[in-house]
Amino acid sequence: MEYNLGVIDISVLVLYFIFIVWFGIRSSKKGSDSTSDYFLAGRNMTWPVIGFSLFAASISSTTLIGKSGDAYSTGIAVFNYDLISVLVMVFFAMFFLPFYIKSGIFTIPEFLEKRFDKRSRYYFSFITLMGSTFLDAAGALYAASLLMKLVFPSLSIMELSVIFAVIVAAYTIPGGLSAAIKVDLIQGILLLVGTFILTFLAMRNGGLEHLKELLLNEDMMMKLIRPLDDPSVPWLGMIVGIPILGFYFWGNNQVLVQRVLTAKSIDHGRKGILLVGFLTVSLIFIIIFPAVIGKHLFPGLPKNDMVYPKLVIELMPIGLLGLMLAAMVAALTSTLSALLNSVATLFTMDFYVKFKKEPSQKEQVYVGKIVSVIVLILAVLWVPFVSKFDSLLKYYQEMLTYIAPPVVAVFFLGVFWKRINKHGAFWGLIAGAFAAIATIVAKVGFNHELLGSIHFLLKVPFYFVFSAVVIIIVSLLSKPDDKTQIEDLIWTKKIYHEETKELEGVPFYKNFRVWSLILIAFCFIVLYMYQ
Template sequence: MSEPPHYELATIDLVLIGVYFLVVLGIGIRLAGKNHSAEDYFLAGRGMIWPLIGVSLFASNISSTTLIGLAGDAYDKGISVFNYEWMASVVLVIFAFFILPFILRSQVFTLPEFLEKRFDGRLRLYFSGLTLFLNIIVDTAGSLFAGALLMKLVFPELDIAVTIAVLAVVAGLYTIAGGLAAVIYTDALQTILLLIGAVVISVTAFQEVGGWSGMTEGIDSAQLSLIRPLGDPGVPWLGLLTGVPLLGFYFWCTNQFMAQRVLSAKNVNHGRWGVIFAAFLKLPVLFLMVLPGTMAIHLFPGLPDPNLVYPTLMFELLPAGLLGLVMAGFVAALMSQIDSTLNAASTLVTMDFVRRWKPDLDGATLMKVGRWVTGGFMVLAALWAPMIENFASLFQYLQMVLSYTVPPIVAAYVAGAFWKGANARGAWMGVLWGTGAGLVLFLFVGVTGWIDLHFLYVGPILFVISMAVLVIVSRSGPPPTEEKQALVWTKEFYRAESRELAEMPWWQSYRLWSVLLLISTGALVWVFA
């Protein structure tokens, strides 16, 4: 196996990257003085409009881990990895229709807090603790590791742990200072840089490989197909129908670091428009971030690690100056997910634990606590990130961890959103049984390998176990109170909403844009099926 390549940055590249760091730090410092309460710091005063929400959702999702993971998986297994991206459109439409309005109208700070309103405090504490674990071990650590991979190509003599520590400090500083507002405004800048970089790399690689015919020449047609057979190691079709939607539902509908942007919306309409806008932005990802991995099969065969595909495309194809701009975009993507997860983790600890134990603390004190917590989690993520080097694929690491941990919570959210009979004891027992089953499966599948089971099948199995226990226990106990049942979607709610939409201009209807989104998604999947 060959050694990873080594590259050098020109002076102009280093200057552009340095300017970017100064700009985002300046934004954080400038916004720090505008935070006067916990609502200002954690939810940007609940005044965000839909373009910023949509762009921020996209930027935090298409992070450096996704850039590296999508291109690497396309290089190694084929474009079926894009199934995670287009499925987001379906999931976000479901979120906008059935769940988002109840979350926003409940005026919660966190998604675990919403679970308490629907069920009880046990689920809130459990889910908050689980989300904290996933935010640090999966999301923040994964982004730090992805950034360190890129930096190691430029500075191979640097220890990966030291590189991760430096990246963590930079991202943590402006997040600590500016809170969610700093995260969202820097995300807007980061998205522009990210898309410029992705477009330039995609177009350049397409030209270098000789166009569409050059890209497909000698490539197994299976690598250019989204719908794969049951035995496919990447995304088998049954896993696409069952496992991918579960992971998508967790990520977009219940994950605090994504949903926090929606919680900052000035009203329900802006929240809905924002998530639909983010879903539209996901569709070009196939051409900008997945297919370049396929092109790299021709351009750079035999890379020792799939995680090196996207960084290699950057350094090999881009000239000085432009490379610095694209590097800034890549670092922007890195910072976007790190700042998001750090802010979300800080919100969870402060609002779900500290405020619960110290309800008399005022907003300014809670904001100070949140800043200290952000710094602490920044350190923890930096310590764990080097461990990810032991996994074969960064994207595989991210999806595997989620498959074993999140299905019980997804079951609780789904039952709570659509079934009035789901009660607190049923939801709690469903989570306990599902979590226990997840530990058993992880032992037999993930650790010992005694059972050969694709991770996309693990999630549905745990979901069914959790849901079955939830239904059985709920039916054997008293129904929830009317206050809790009011958080369940009903036909009456739909009719009332239809009357409200009838009074709005047609182009403001989220339902219309949802239909157009689903049609666009279906057409794209059909072409590459």
């Protein structure tokens, strides 16, 4: 599938990229030689900026390309990943976010050192660095290049990957997170506007009638709750699998949480999370439904992942086509920008600062910029390997199945149970790693599934429970950590009561708990409508 853009659309696309690079450089925070300014945008961002930035950064290649491809083939069940994750966001904002912000951390692994010790910090930081570079960054480059390959067929995937890497580097590396977040704000709004326009056009071209017909016929394509043997999202996986993966994505993922750490206060951070929660629910209308309509309009596509680009190219009028392509690429470049910031922060704060004696803040920022360049080069070189996977979404999900559960177990037990100690946390992570390695070796080397042929969502709780058991046993068999060093990092009922007292004089429309309940209710309404 190829398409030759007209002069107007090409002009819109090129002008947009020029504007984004100019705006990003112009928005670079003055005095960015400060580590707080460069890596965390001065910790003074407000909730609307955080919310839209998170939304833009979270619309990765797996969302825009992968999820639409899954919706094209199996229906709306793939939206369960977003719907359940919104509930996880509320949980994260309520219980974990305050500890992250109050502790003054730069990275999520840094929190592990504060709660446990440096062993857990180094381990988690290392696997995050590897995953962000070879899984996320390369995936984002590949997806953006795949999209632009449709309109610039003479360019190879590698050539397009280099172009996108240069564009993102131009505004992300000089200006740091402050520039990236401000660019994300624009790109998030553009993405919403563009996708809503596409949804409207898809509905007008027979899509609305098709969706009504599917609903009236109780077609499985329009059902969120599926049988236990469903190949897409079995109902049990919604309960025991997605919450764990969702918490890793929203609560332990440096790429996204780093944007929340820029909040000027806990309240702004929480409201930013709730805003992105509401925006995430909209994905069923702006990505999932159009993909289902695409099945009706363009049956038999050679590759499911191409349904959203096909909708854009076939339905968007001149001018708006260029804008929509810009919006789609914006989503992917926002993800890449977020990845560069997070990897630079992880390496600098978790490794360089620890092993280099008292580096100046200017030196730390310089190292962060060098790391960003290296990561981009590695990601570009890794793009050909990503292209070998049939579905970006399945590629990402399978890796998360192995990576997420041990990490979530450590964070969850560490915040809610003071008896969990540094030895339990570290060996729980190591045990989870060995379980993952054993699974991969058995599958690749011996063509054998250790947990059988069950859905990967149903494998997630096994890895979680295995790691949790190791964490608990090792902790109980070893000496407790010093209570005075960890008491400020453990959740207690006292914290809840103190927050309740603080909220007594706050108007209901400014109360994050009220908006949390509204968001939860909204999710269950959607689930009920499409059960």
